[in-house]
Amino acid sequence: MRTQLVRWGTVLVAAGLVAVPGQQVRVVSTLDVAMKVERDGRLSVTETVSVPPGREISRVTSLREPVDGDRERRYRVRDAVVTGSGSADVTEDELRTTISGNATVTYTVDGAVAELPHRQEVRWQVADGWDTELAEVRASFVAPVQRASPITCLAGPPGSGRQCGLAEVDHTGVVRAEHSPLAAGERMVLAVGLPTATVTANAAFVSAGLGWPWLxxxxxxxxxxxxxxxxxxxxxxxxxxxxxxxxVAEPVEVLLRDGDRVRFSSPDGVLPGQIGTVMDGVVDVVDISATVLDLVVRRYLDVRPDGEGARELVQLNAPGPELHDYEQTVLATLLPGEERVLSLSRLRGRDLDLTPVIDAMYDDAVRQGWFSRRPDRGRGLLPPRTARGRLLAGQVRGLLNYLHSVRPADIPAADRELVFTRSLPYAAVLGGVERWVATFAEDERLAGRGSDLAAFLVELNGLLAESEHLRNR
The missing domain is CATH 1.20.5 (Single alpha-helices involved in coiled-coils or other helix-helix interfaces)
Known part of the structure; x- marks a missing residue:
């Protein structure tokens, strides 16, 4: 509660609603955007814009979004209405808005829903092309179902991969995103995943069309x-x-701060088991082991002694729709049927078929938009990594820099254990688990837990590699 009060107090002061003795109040503009996708695929948008008295701000939002290669995505905006002081003009290519004072802008977007493999994605530019800094941008998104995953929110200069300050699903199922401040010319984009066939897909992708008639x-x-x-x-x-x-290491904010608290956030929401494929286009045993370790950290699994001097995996919580397909496949492979406990000693010499897991991980890399096709097919041809995948590869190097440079003192004591454990699987897949554990050596409890999980990882890696060797001999 104290963090929330401090945070909102800061916003009120920034907005000029609370005076600070002895200081000149900086009067700024803010933007609230409420979005709702309907069953027929149209996206209803309501923007509430607050502008200081005597000021006028404007924006130009392009309705053409470059995709990959020579293709672009085209949106259509209609029924734009401004209530209050301002105006809106829509052409085939642009949405133009001018606001003075406080105003509400409503409009409908066609083309925001794309059909992807195994899911749909609703995408819109929450804020784009404003000619002045916005002190805070807040967005909400509502869909006919309350199963929104994954959620991607990017804020910064066009083309950057910087994540928004906040992107989450609240207890009512509403997606909420926030970022502050947003500089003039920067944009904030929100993309929300929905189950297949939730709404009518209407995204339009067309060739940019260079048109060289002399050819x-x-x-x-x-x-x-x-x-x-x-x-x-x-x-x-x-x-x-x-x-x-x-x-090149792209700048990435791994530790997101909210007042005096911090939380770990991976670039583009990438999970430990996905990183290896993004970086080298190959699913390795270590990617599968890192996935298991991540499921341990997220409390789907636990590692315990089996009473006979060995370790065992125990299922703590049943997997739900929030897990990716490849994570579900990992669990089903290690704990088939009604099994809930797996002693690692039983894996030794066992012909474990990891093919379904490997296939699911390659498919996931395409589903996330990091590859245009499965990277294990057509090797030697045009590299299938997309612009988004190349950006993420650079951000992963930024994540590695974080693992090598962060100090325990950088993390509040109340958040240290959670940040340490959430980061551990990423350190494992990037080959830095020993270094990560050593960084927290002064905290005997954390270092002890990290050492135990690192030893488990080494054992699991060996057993899975042996299983693959037996299967391929």
Missing amino acids: LALSLACLLALALVAGGIVVLLARRRDAQAFG
Whole structure:
């Protein structure tokens, strides 16, 4: 409660509603956006804009969003109405709004719902193209069902992968996102996953269409030669972009602060078991082991002594729809049927079929939008990593920098255990678990728990690798 009061007190002061003795109050603009997707796929949007007296702000939002390659996504906005002091103008390509004072803008978006493999995604630019800084942007999203996952909220310059300050589902099932401040020209984008066939998909993806008519006059031989050269350049550039993604660490905020508290947040919501595939395009045993460790940290599983000097995995909580398909497959593979306990000693020499897990993890990498196709198919061709996947690869290097540089003193004591355990599977998949445990060596309880889980990970890695070897011999 104290954190909430401090936080809202800060907002009130920033908005000029509370005076601070001896200080000049900075008067700023804020934006609240309420979104609701209907069964027919239309997205109803209500924007509440607060502008200081005597000021006028405007925005230009493009209704064309570059995707990958030469494609773009096109939205259509209709029925734009401004209540209060302001105006709205909509063309085929842009939404323009001018506000002075306080006003409410309502409109309908077509094209916000895309059908992806195994799920739908509703995506809209909550704030984009404003010509002044917004002190705070708040957004809410409501759907016909209360099963929203995953949730992606990005805020910053166009093309950046910086996450919003807050993105969560509240106890009523409403998705809520916040970010402050949002600089002039920056944008905030919210994408919410929904179960397949929840609403009518209406996203429109079209070719950007460069239109070079003189190409039509070229002979077939010249066209073929040109295509071969262009294809080689595209492959070279794509591979170079992939290499650059590995070499450059994108800035990423891993520890999100709320007053005097912090919480761990991975870039683009990536899970430990997904990182390896994003980075090298290959599902390895360590990716599966990191997934198991992450399920332990998130209390779906527990590691306990079995009474005979060995360790055992125990299911604590039943998996629900919040888990990814590959996580469900990992659990079903290790604990098939009604089994709830697995002694690791039983895995030794066992011909465990990990193929369903590996397939599910490759499929997941495509489903998340990090690859245009499964990276294990068509090797040697054009690298299938998307722009989003390349950005995430750079952000993972930023995550690695966090694991190498954070100090216990950077984390409030009340949050230290949670941050330590949530980060541990990421350290494991990135090869830094020993370093991570050593960083917290002064806390004997955390270091002891980390050492136990690290030893479990080493044992599990060996058993799964042995199982794969037996299956492939």
